[in-house]
Amino acid sequence: MNALFSDRINDVPRSFIREILKDALAPGTISFAGGLPNRDLFPADEIQAATEKVFRLRGKDIFQYSQSEGLPELREYIAARYRQRGLDVPVSNILITSGSQQGLDLLGKTLVNEGDLLGIEEPGYLGAIQAFALYRPTFVPIPVSEQGMDTDALANVLSGPPVKLIYGVPNFQNPSGVTYPEANRHAVAAQVRATRTLFIEDDPYGDLRFEGKHLTSFYQLMPENTVMLGSFSKVVVPGFRLGWIVAPDALMQKLIIAKQASDLHSSSFLQEVMLQYLRDNDLDVHIQKITSAYGQQKQVMMAAIQQHFPEDVSMTHPEGGMFLWATLPESMTAMALFNEAVKDRVVFVPGDPFYVTPGVIRTLRLNYSCVTPELIRSGIERLGTAIRTLETRG
Numbered sequence: 001m002n003a004l005f006s007d008r009i010n011d012v013p014r015s016f017i018r019e020i021l022k023d024a025l026a027p028g029t030i031s032f033a034g035g036l037p038n039r040d041l042f043p044a045d046e047i048q049a050a051t052e053k054v055f056r057l058r059g060k061d062i063f064q065y066s067q068s069e070g071l072p073e074l075r076e077y078i079a080a081r082y083r084q085r086g087l088d089v090p091v092s093n094i095l096i097t098s099g100s101q102q103g104l105d106l107l108g109k110t111l112v113n114e115g116d117l118l119g120i121e122e123p124g125y126l127g128a129i130q131a132f133a134l135y136r137p138t139f140v141p142i143p144v145s146e147q148g149m150d151t152d153a154l155a156n157v158l159s160g161p162p163v164k165l166i167y168g169v170p171n172f173q174n175p176s177g178v179t180y181p182e183a184n185r186h187a188v189a190a191q192v193r194a195t196r197t198l199f200i201e202d203d204p205y206g207d208l209r210f211e212g213k214h215l216t217s218f219y220q221l222m223p224e225n226t227v228m229l230g231s232f233s234k235v236v237v238p239g240f241r242l243g244w245i246v247a248p249d250a251l252m253q254k255l256i257i258a259k260q261a262s263d264l265h266s267s268s269f270l271q272e273v274m275l276q277y278l279r280d281n282d283l284d285v286h287i288q289k290i291t292s293a294y295g296q297q298k299q300v301m302m303a304a305i306q307q308h309f310p311e312d313v314s315m316t317h318p319e320g321g322m323f324l325w326a327t328l329p330e331s332m333t334a335m336a337l338f339n340e341a342v343k344d345r346v347v348f349v350p351g352d353p354f355y356v357t358p359g360v361i362r363t364l365r366l367n368y369s370c371v372t373p374e375l376i377r378s379g380i381e382r383l384g385t386a387i388r389t390l391e392t393r394g
């Protein structure tokens with residue numbers, strides 16, 4: 001340990017994903033390891049037009065410092081979208097953040113003392129583990145699967161010493177792609193509400209549904225103790241770093257202080273451009289383009305998996321989002337498969353970094369949003385061969 005650095009930063013591991021992918025990959029490597037939206041779907045022309053218009057209409061004001069809470073009109077736009085979905089979110093309860101990732105950091109700053117217990121989905125979003133880890137909590141994992149959050153495990157956690165918050169991604173979860181079923185949401189909310197624990201509903205993918213129908217959000221079920229995180233990253237562009245937090249009044253006041261201390265406010269220029277883009281374009285039409293592309297990519301991946309993977313590999317069946325999650329047979333770890341697959345120029349993310357409980361990990365994340373159908377087919381074929389090679393090796 002280096003005495004120069006805080007204990008806080010010394011305790012947070014480096015990004016495992018960067019570590020395993022840091023060596024230059026052989027040319028022609030097909031990557032299912034990405035976590036990025038598809039760049040070909042970025043509305044570049046529309047954003048260019050919005051930028052020019054903002055310069056023309058707003059002049060030098062777009063370069064001035066602005067409010068910590070974010071542009072009122074952008075917050076109003078977000079509230080109006082929630083209203084369309086039947087959620088009543090007052091504008092004063094919306095804080096614009098520099099990506100929803102900053103929302104996680106601000107929640108850590110505002111809520112977490114060293115040693116506090118934090119309930120977190122397992123497998124869970126790596127960026128949330130990293131953001132909260134800086135505030136030195138003790139993580140309490142709660143398993144998630146296609147059945148949603150494990151309500152027995154949740155009951156166990158809630159009956160023990162008090163947990164500060166429970167963190168979950170109920171729609172098309174990162175990393176597993178699973179969605180909590182409707183009945184599970186009601187069961188989870190009933191338990192969480194009874195103990196007045198704060199539930200962090202992180203929802204960057206909710207709009208990216210290509211099958212099935214939208215489900216009830218935790219905010220609808222228990223507005224008084226739900227914090228929602230939202231983002232423009234997956235539905236417009238991630239590079240603007242624009243997201244938001246919805247929080248109850250008292251917490252919002254503290255979050256605004258934390259936001260001021262962190263960066264005063266998110267880029268006012270980029271908020272203006274985003275707002276102009278949203279005024280001049282129908283976001284739902286754009287989202288439709290994204291979901292039809294991702295839906296097709298997911299179909300291609302599932303079909304290729306059925307053709308090329310042995311039957312003892314199980315898969316999740318996402319109805320939206322960007323990821324599939326595979327579970328390998330007992331005999332094989334995800335890291336062993338990674339080492340075999342990289343030789344044949346195909347990579348993915350082994351499940352290991354998404355767990356706070358150490359153990360033998362047989363799960364892996366496959367991203368389909370950034371890979372063309374042709375490359376999905378050949379990448380999955382190569383991966384199937386790597387799995388069979390390991391199986392015969394034993």
Ligand SMILES: Cc1ncc(COP(=O)(O)O)c(C=O)c1O
Pocket residue numbers: 035098099100101102125127169174202204230231232233238241242243
């Ligand atoms: C579950 C989840 N939450 C939050 C984020 C952060 O998104 P952003 O900061 O770009 O809004 C991501 C990004 O991949 C994510 O998968």
